Amino acid sequence: MNTPRARAMLFMGRRSHQSHAPHKHSPPAVANDLVISTVDENSGIAMLTMNRPPANSLSLEMNEALCYSLKTVEANPKIQSVILSSTNPKIFSAGLDITELVAPDNDRLPRFWNSLQQVYIDLYGSRLATVAAIQGHAPAAGCFLAMSCDYRVMSEGDTNNDIKKKHVPTIGLNETQLGIAAPPWMGQLLVRTIGFRQAELALALGTLFPPEQALSIGLVDDIVPHQQVESGDHKLVDLLPSQIKDQAQNSLLQKAYTQAQIYAKIPPQARVASKMVTREEHIFRMIAKRDEDTQHFCGFVTQKAVQKNLTAYVEALKNKSAKK
């Protein structure tokens, strides 16, 4: 498996390890509009916009839709960069759909986990330059999605003095706050992104970082004020799905687009080869332990104590939402 050819195939967007891939490049059962895919062949840039209300949480179907959309865009040789964004102005992704974890179905649970593993393999190992436009919260697996990209731009949020309008997004792996732990490959992504000591602290405490702090520790690469820009890149309009067409002047999307353009100008073979240098070992280590990882996940999640914590967490979320 870990031969030079297998490695090259992984990063060129071709699977040499199809056994777990649920989608196998055919439309997932419920692709629908869970992820809206738009492409602009002239600029070489595509956009994948997550669209699973209310919170873009990652269900089995959402994971499959992400992989399918990414693979479809990757298959277009004219595309070099992709922006990952959200139709929800306040939430990038709320992480795993917690309802997948509570009182889970024995058959669905391992399939669900496999689909998340596949998102990691496909996104972290994509031949495309990937830019995350994080305009809202990105906890847990939402943070994982962002970390799997090549570049992260985050909105500072709406720091309006009016408390009712104030909205400061946060990002981080907060799993321990839910009584669970990020799997090794996800935790290691944090180590690779922000360094050992910061990650050790953040993982143990389940820290969610506001934008400025996220920037200072390197969890995101850039932050932009929540505002409209006067003269943005007009070509961005062509790329936006109808659901967020009105955000063409959004400073976050403009910044993500500029970064995607920068990547698209780098000779792709050189860009892909450099990505392999930093990522292939991590991906192959995960693939080698994939079944073990799935067994561990299913065993852990179905423990009584873990179920109790998760049930309470879901209840608290629902109560909070109901009080609004």
Ligand SMILES: CCCCCC/C=C\CC(=O)SCCNC(=O)CCNC(=O)[C@H](O)C(C)(C)COP(=O)(O)OP(=O)(O)OC[C@H]1O[C@@H](n2cnc3c(N)ncnc32)[C@H](O)[C@@H]1OP(=O)(O)O
């Ligand atoms: C070996 C074990 C390995 C374990 C695997 C570890 C890997 C990853 C773990 C995870 O990703 S677990 C998920 C972690 N996510 C969170 O803790 C975030 C929870 N959500 C929130 O904190 C907030 O919703 C928010 C994202 C900050 C947004 O807040 P806001 O006030 O804007 O919205 P809410 O009113 O809270 O929520 C709206 C709506 O969405 C539902 N919802 C939110 N998050 C989730 C979720 N993760 N899964 C499912 N549903 C979610 C929430 O219940 C509300 O729904 P309604 O009640 O309105 O129907």
